[in-house]
Amino acid sequence: MMQSPLTEAQMYAWGWRMPFVLGAIAGLVVMYLCRTMVESEQFQRSSAAGSPSRGGLRVLLFSG
Numbered sequence: 001m002m003q004s005p006l007t008e009a010q011m012y013a014w015g016w017r018m019p020f021v022l023g024a025i026a027g028l029v030v031m032y033l034c035r036t037m038v039e040s041e042q043f044q045r046s047s048a049a050g051s052p053s054r055g056g057l058r059v060l061l062f063s064g
Contacts, residue, residue: 006015039047
């Protein structure tokens, strides 16, 4: 995608940095969205009740 509008010299000079810049911008957008989202009612109820999690990442990755 980035190679077609840029010459080879431009790619070697500064064009290779563009994916990193786009990734940084996307990361900032995601961080903003995560901070401003409202939690679901079900999550808020379970958090208020103090119910423990059911294993989290371990259950997600290793459940059969």
